[in-house]
Amino acid sequence: MSKKINVGTLISGGGTNLQAIIDACQSNLIDANILFTGSDNPGVKGLERAQKAGIDTFVVDYAGIIRSCKKGINDADLPADFNLEEILSKQKLVEHIASKEQIVFFLKTRAIAERKLLDIILAYDMDLLVLAGFMRVLTPYFIDRINTEPGIYKIMNIHPALLPSFPGTDGYGDTFRYGCKIGGCTVHYIDYGEDTGPIIGQKAFAIEDNDTLDDIKKKGLEKEWELFPQCIQKFADSQNKKSRNK
Numbered sequence: 412m413s414k415k416i417n418v419g420t421l422i423s424g425g426g427t428n429l430q431a432i433i434d435a436c437q438s439n440l441i442d443a444n445i446l447f448t449g450s451d452n453p454g455v456k457g458l459e460r461a462q463k464a465g466i467d468t469f470v471v472d473y474a475g476i477i478r479s480c481k482k483g484i485n486d487a488d489l490p491a492d493f494n495l496e497e498i499l500s501k502q503k504l505v506e507h508i509a510s511k512e513q514i515v516f517f518l519k520t521r522a523i524a525e526r527k528l529l530d531i532i533l534a535y536d537m538d539l540l541v542l543a544g545f546m547r548v549l550t551p552y553f554i555d556r557i558n559t560e561p562g563i564y565k566i567m568n569i570h571p572a573l574l575p576s577f578p579g580t581d582g583y584g585d586t587f588r589y590g591c592k593i594g595g596c597t598v599h600y601i602d603y604g605e606d607t608g609p610i611i612g613q614k615a616f617a618i619e620d621n622d623t624l625d626d627i628k629k630k631g632l633e634k635e636w637e638l639f640p641q642c643i644q645k646f647a648d649s650q651n652k653k654s655r656n657k
């Protein structure tokens with residue numbers, strides 16, 4: 412029998428992808444077990460879905476952290492192991508769109524929030540971290556503390572477009588406004604860029620001439636709910652293969 416992998420999840424909203432993963436775990440469609448669901452946003456429906464399934468939940472309130480950082484950041488607020496020069500040299504998130512001062516503020520505020528996430532997440536024995544509609548970019552500070560084995564990716568994300576087209580936060584909106592005749596979704600690993608990591612799986616759907624943005628979102632989400640569990644199973648299969656070959 413295949414060993415189950417331990418999956419952590421992060422969300423920001425409704426959590427329909429999370430629900431698809433919960434259902435796939437509960438019906439043994441995939442060899443995975445969800446350890447926790449964290450959110451950057453208090454009170455969202457996805458947290459309720461997790462609690463209903465008996466999954467540990469927590470919130471790191473990014474908006475509150477960013478508000479308090481705007482009043483000023485002292486060195487003492489930063490994680491003890493935060494190295495600005497190192498993170499600056501690795502990050503590929505905002506280099507073309509912001510001044511150095513804005514990038515530094517962004518990286519510092521995110522590191523403060525990310526340290527809070529790590530303090531909770533690293534207490535679990537986790538194989539894979541799944542971003543199921545987590546609408547915050549993760550910086551190298553966080554990524555390096557999850558991806559600790561060189562060349563091994565452990566953070567998986569779902570993106571609402573066929574990458575490399577339409578990275579960013581509004582994949583279905585961008586697909587619609589461009590007038591595409593095919594839309595889709597992508598599951599990929601997280602690297603230091605925005606939606607640039609290695610692709611694990613994709614699904615596409617046809618867009619009819621009279622489809623609205625809502626139609627596209629509906630078609631896309633249905634594909635996401637199939638694709639995400641399949642990609643988690645792909646990861647589980649590769650872990651099981653590795654442990655058999657040891």
Ligand code: GRF
Nearest residue numbers: 425426427428544569570571
């Ligand atoms: C999905 O469309 C996902 O691709 C995007 O955010 C949405 C989350 O939906 N990143 P839900 O919270 O899983 O319902």
